[in-house]
Amino acid sequence: MKILAVSDQALDRIYALASNGQFKDVELILGCGDLPYAYLEYLVTILNVPLFYVPGNHDPAENRNRRETQAQGGSNLDLKLARFNRFLIAGFGGSVRYRPDGINQYNQLEAYLRALRLLPGLLLNRLQYGRTLDILISHSPPSGIHDDDDPAHQGLKALNWLIRIARPRYHFHGHTHFYRNNLSNWESLVNLTRITNVYPYKLIDVSH
Ligand SMILES: [Zn+2]
Numbered sequence: 001m002k003i004l005a006v007s008d009q010a011l012d013r014i015y016a017l018a019s020n021g022q023f024k025d026v027e028l029i030l031g032c033g034d035l036p037y038a039y040l041e042y043l044v045t046i047l048n049v050p051l052f053y054v055p056g057n058h059d060p061a062e063n064r065n066r067r068e069t070q071a072q073g074g075s076n077l078d079l080k081l082a083r084f085n086r087f088l089i090a091g092f093g094g095s096v097r098y099r100p101d102g103i104n105q106y107n108q109l110e111a112y113l114r115a116l117r118l119l120p121g122l123l124l125n126r127l128q129y130g131r132t133l134d135i136l137i138s139h140s141p142p143s144g145i146h147d148d149d150d151p152a153h154q155g156l157k158a159l160n161w162l163i164r165i166a167r168p169r170y171h172f173h174g175h176t177h178f179y180r181n182n183l184s185n186w187e188s189l190v191n192l193t194r195i196t197n198v199y200p201y202k203l204i205d206v207s208h
Helices: 013-017 038-047 110-115 119-129 156-168
Strands: 002-006 026-031 050-054 082-083 088-090 136-137 168-172 186-189 191-196 201-205
Touching: 002 038, 002 119, 013 038, 026 136, 038 050, 050 088, 082 119, 088 119, 088 156, 110 156, 136 156, 156 168, 168 201
Parallel strands: 002 026, 026 050, 088 136, 136 168, 168 191
Antiparallel strands: 002 201, 082 088, 186 191
16 A cells, blocks of 8 residues: 655645656555645645544644644544554654643653553454554654654654554654754664654555
8 A cells, every 4th residue: 555644844846746646546645743734635635545644743732623723634643543444553643842831742751641542442453453553653753763862852752662562564753854963864663663754755655
């Protein structure tokens, strides 16, 4: 299954790529946060495939009564699970807390408590499908992987824990911009999990 994953920066050229048919085989769009919802809605309209996304630290808190706090045509997967094309998918929004009043920001303990809320659904997956998770999407990277030392870009340890217990084949995240920390490496393998920094977009073929 071909996935278009996007995060952090709306690219002018993605409009050209989409209209040139570059994404014609894409069956699913994953949004890893910090993108204008109009950009996600445009991609859904053009590609006409499902969208799962998580909010980033620059996105608004979701309010079901306010249209501008959601991407229309997509599903906010923050702390939720979904199944698509037999792939088990889970989402974890937000970043590490670096401002006391920041939205979609969590300190390391808060992030662990949030991750625990995914446990019942993950256990049900295990019972029902014989595996816990195939794809994890988050805005933040895990701690020590594609993250940075400054207060706003440290990874969340709760994500390392989630990856350890749920063992997804794929983890997609955003939040880390290459130009800031000069990372040349956007993909890492941790045990059996392929961790991909999506910024600003990646086309990835996933298999069972
Ligand atoms: Zn961010």
